[in-house]
Amino acid sequence: MKLLSAAFVGLIFVLGSTVAGAADVGGTSMESQLSGANDVLFDPTPNDDWRIIAGAGFGYSPDYPGSDDFTSNPLPLLDAEWRRTYFISTQRGVGLNYFRKRNWRAGPRFTLDQGRDSSGNKALIGMPDIDASIELGIFFESFSGPWRFKGDIRRGLSNGGHQGIVASFDAAIGSGLSESTNLIAGTFFHYADAAFSQKYFSVRSTESTATRSAYTAGAGLKDYGAYLTFVQNISDPVFVSASGRFTRLVGSAAESPLVHANFQTALSFIIGYRF
Amino acid sequence: MTEQVDTIVIGAGAVGLAIAREFSRNGHEVIILESADAIGTGISARSSEVIHAGIYYQSGSLKAELCVAGKVALYKYCESRNIPHRRTGKLIVATTPEEAPQLEPLLQQAHANGVTDVSYVDGSRIADMEPALRAEKALLSPTTGIIDSHSLMHSFLGEAEDHGARVALRSKFRKAEAGPNGISVEIEIEGGEHIKLACRHLINAAGHGAHEVAGGIDGLSPDFIPERYLAKGTYFLLKGPSPFRRLIYPVPNSAGLGIHLTIDLGGQARFGPDVEWIEREDYETNAGRAHQFRESIREYYPGLGDDALLPGYAGIRPKIIAPGQPPGDFVIQGPDAHGLDGLVNLFGIESPGLTSALAIAAKVYSRLRAE
Numbered sequence: 107m108k109l110l111s112a113a114f115v116g117l118i119f120v121l122g123s124t125v126a127g128a129a130d131v132g133g134t135s136m137e138s139q140l141s142g143a144n145d146v147l148f149d150p151t152p153n154d155d156w157r158i159i160a161g162a163g164f165g166y167s168p169d170y171p172g173s174d175d176f177t178s179n180p181l182p183l184l185d186a187e188w189r190r191t192y193f194i195s196t197q198r199g200v201g202l203n204y205f206r207k208r209n210w211r212a213g214p215r216f217t218l219d220q221g222r223d224s225s226g227n228k229a230l231i232g233m234p235d236i237d238a239s240i241e242l243g244i245f246f247e248s249f250s251g252p253w254r255f256k257g258d259i260r261r262g263l264s265n266g267g268h269q270g271i272v273a274s275f276d277a278a279i280g281s282g283l284s285e286s287t288n289l290i291a292g293t294f295f296h297y298a299d300a301a302f303s304q305k306y307f308s309v310r311s312t313e314s315t316a317t318r319s320a321y322t323a324g325a326g327l328k329d330y331g332a333y334l335t336f337v338q339n340i341s342d343p344v345f346v347s348a349s350g351r352f353t354r355l356v357g358s359a360a361e362s363p364l365v366h367a368n369f370q371t372a373l374s375f376i377i378g379y380r381f
Numbered sequence: 382m383t384e385q386v387d388t389i390v391i392g393a394g395a396v397g398l399a400i401a402r403e404f405s406r407n408g409h410e411v412i413i414l415e416s417a418d419a420i421g422t423g424i425s426a427r428s429s430e431v432i433h434a435g436i437y438y439q440s441g442s443l444k445a446e447l448c449v450a451g452k453v454a455l456y457k458y459c460e461s462r463n464i465p466h467r468r469t470g471k472l473i474v475a476t477t478p479e480e481a482p483q484l485e486p487l488l489q490q491a492h493a494n495g496v497t498d499v500s501y502v503d504g505s506r507i508a509d510m511e512p513a514l515r516a517e518k519a520l521l522s523p524t525t526g527i528i529d530s531h532s533l534m535h536s537f538l539g540e541a542e543d544h545g546a547r548v549a550l551r552s553k554f555r556k557a558e559a560g561p562n563g564i565s566v567e568i569e570i571e572g573g574e575h576i577k578l579a580c581r582h583l584i585n586a587a588g589h590g591a592h593e594v595a596g597g598i599d600g601l602s603p604d605f606i607p608e609r610y611l612a613k614g615t616y617f618l619l620k621g622p623s624p625f626r627r628l629i630y631p632v633p634n635s636a637g638l639g640i641h642l643t644i645d646l647g648g649q650a651r652f653g654p655d656v657e658w659i660e661r662e663d664y665e666t667n668a669g670r671a672h673q674f675r676e677s678i679r680e681y682y683p684g685l686g687d688d689a690l691l692p693g694y695a696g697i698r699p700k701i702i703a704p705g706q707p708p709g710d711f712v713i714q715g716p717d718a719h720g721l722d723g724l725v726n727l728f729g730i731e732s733p734g735l736t737s738a739l740a741i742a743a744k745v746y747s748r749l750r751a752e
C-alpha cells in the first residue's frame with residue numbers, strides 16, 4: 107500500500123503537468139506539459155517493464171495565446187516509458203532519459219508545438235495559420251523530497267511552423283491531502299527568442315488592420331504563471347484529476363496587438379488509468 | 382438543374398453585409414458570396430472606424446444623403462444591439478489665421494446637409510477642451526463618433542443569418558448572364574471548381590473587386606463601369622496615451638480629409654490616413670512616411686515627440702475619380718441606369734461608406750423594389 111501511494115505521488119506529477127499543461131500559452135507546446143513522473147524514486151515496476159498511463163479528459167483554455175475567447179477541447183493522455191529509459195508521451199514527447207540518476211534525469215527529446223489555426227477567431231482574421239512544428243530539445247527533471255524542478259530548451263524544426271528557441275523552467279511541490287487525494291502547486295516561466303516571438307506575436311504590415319496594427323515582437327521572458335492540480339484516486343489504477351493554470355503574458359509578447367488578455371486562465375479535467 | 386435563390390450579394394464587407402441584412406429582413410432568401418476566407422477582410426478592415434457626421438459632402442450627393450441618414454440609423458443600431466461605439470465629437474481645426482476662413486464653407490456645407498449641430502469654437506475654448514491642441518479656430522461636430530467595425534459586421538451577418546441568409550466563404554463570383562430564370566451566376570469555390578446559381582437579384586458590393594465583377598456580367602455595357610483608381614492611406618499609431626479626447630481633423634485637402642487623429646475604442650490614438658495614389662493593391666506600411674506625418678501633425682499638435690509614431694496599418698480607398706479631380710460620389714447603379722433587371726452595382730464606396738452602410742442598404746433595396 108505504501109509503495110502504491112508512493113507511486114501515486116509520482117503519478118500526480120504526470121497528471122499535474124498534463125492537466126495544467128492543457129492550457130499552456132505561447133505555442134501550445136508539450137514542453138510545459140512535460141510530465142514529471144517521479145518513477146525513478148517511486149515507480150514500483152521492474153526495470154524491464156513498460157510503465158503506461160492512459161486517459162482522457164477535456165480542457166477549457168484560451169483560443170490561442172493571448173486570446174480573450176475560450177475553447178474546450180478533448181485531452182488525450184498517454185505516457186509510456188520502457189525500462190525507465192525511452193518514453194513516448196502526449197505530454198513529454200518522444201525521448202530518452204540519457205542521464206538517469208536516483209533523483210534526477212535528463213536527455214534529448216522531440217516535442218510538438220501544435221501551431222495556431224487562425225481561422226477560428228475573429229481577432230486572427232487575415233493572419234496566417236502557424237503549422238505544427240516538431241521541436242528538438244534537451245530537458246532535465248529533478249526531485250527533492252516533495253519538490254520537483256524541471257526545465258528544457260528546444261528549437262522548432264518544421265517549415266511553416268515556428269523555428270525559434272524556447273526555454274522553460276518549472277518548480278512544483280506535491281503533497282497528499284489524504285490517502286487518496288493529492289495536490290500539486292507549481293510555478294513556471296517561459297523565455298522565447300525573437301524567431302518564436304515573431305511567429306506568434308508579430309503582425310506584418312500587410313496583415314495589419316484598423317483593429318490590429320503592425321508589430322514586431324522580440325526576444326525575452328514571454329510568460330510566467332502558476333498551476334494547481336488535484337488528483338483523486340478512485341480505485342487503485344483509476345484516478346481523476348482537475349487543474350487550473352494561470353498564465354501572465356509579459357514583455358514583448360504581452361504588448362502584441364494579437365494579445366487581448368494578458369492574464370490567461372485554463373482549466374482541465376482528466377480521468378486516467380495506470381496499467 | 383441550377384439551384385435558384387432570390388438574392389445574391391457579392392462581397393461580405395460592411396456594405397454587402399448591411400445589404401444582406403436588409404434583404405433578408407424583408408423576407409428575401411439571400412446568399413452572400415465572399416472570395417476571402419472570412420468576412421470583413423477588405424476595405425472594411427482598414428478604415429478609420431469613424432462615424433462621420435456628414436459635413437463635407439456636396440449637397441444633393443449620395444454621400445451627403447446616405448452619410449447623414451446612415452449616421453442616425455447606425456447610432457440607433459449600435460445602441461439597440463450593444464455594438465461598441467462612442468460619440469467622441471470631433472474638431473476640425475484651422476491652425477493659422479489664414480486657414481480660418483476655410484472653416485466657413487465647411488460650416489455652410491454641414492448646415493446644407495442637415496448637420497445643424499456643427500458650430501464654431503474659438504481659441505480660448507479650444508484650449509479648455511483640448512489643451513494639447515494648437516488651433517486658431519475650430520468647428521465642433523458633436524455627433525461624430527467611433528465604432529468597432531468588426532462587431533458591426535458580425536452583427537449584420539448574425540441578423541441576416543437569423544433571417545435565413547447564408548454566407549459562402551472562399552466563393553468567388555466569376556461571371557453572370559441574364560436568362561429566363563433570372564440571372565445565372567457562375568461561382569468559383571474552393572479547389573477551383575465552378576458552380577452555378579440562378580437569382581432574381583444580384584448585388585455587386587465587392588469593394589475593390591466591383592469593377593472586375595461588373596466586367597463579368599454579360600450584357601452590362603462597359604460604359605457603366607467607371608475607371609478604377611486606388612488611393613492608399615497609411616496610419617501611424619501614437620505611443621502612449623492619447624493627448625486628445627475628441628477626434629482632431631485639419632481642414633480637408635483635395636483627395637482626403639487630411640492627416641487626422643482618431644482614437645479607437647481602446648483609447649489608442651492613431652494618425653492618418655495620408656494619400657498615396659497606387660497602381661496595385663499593396664498594404665505595406667511604409668515607416669519612411671513618418672517624416673511627412675510628423676510635419677503635418679505638428680501643425681495642430683506641436684507636442685508630438687520625435688519618436689512618438691509607430692507604423693500602424695494601411696487602407697486603400699476605392700476611387701473612381703482620377704487624382705487631382707474633385708472627390709467623386711458613391712455610384713449605386715440600378716436597372717433604371719443600366720437596364721438589366723435585378724442588378725445593382727456599387728462603385729466608389731469609399732469614406733463615409735461605413736457610416737452610410739445601413740442607408741446604402743436601404744437605398745439598394747428601394748432601387749430593386751421599384752423595379
Ligand SMILES: Cc1cc2nc3c(=O)[nH]c(=O)nc-3n(C[C@H](O)[C@H](O)[C@H](O)COP(=O)(O)OP(=O)(O)OC[C@H]3O[C@@H](n4cnc5c(N)ncnc54)[C@H](O)[C@@H]3O)c2cc1C
Nearest residue numbers: 392394396416423424425429431554588590696734735736
Ligand atoms: C483608409 C480608409 C479609411 C476609411 N475610414 C472610414 C471612416 O472612418 N468612416 C467611414 O464611414 N468610412 C470609412 N472608410 C470607408 C469604408 O471603409 C468603406 O466605404 C467600406 O468599408 C466599404 O465596404 P464594402 O463592403 O463596400 O467593401 P469591402 O469591405 O472591401 O468588401 C468587399 C468584399 O468583396 C469581396 N470580393 C471582392 N471581389 C469578389 C468576388 N469576385 N467574389 C466574391 N467576393 C468578392 C472582398 O473580398 C471583400 O471582402 C474608409 C476607407 C478607407 C480606405
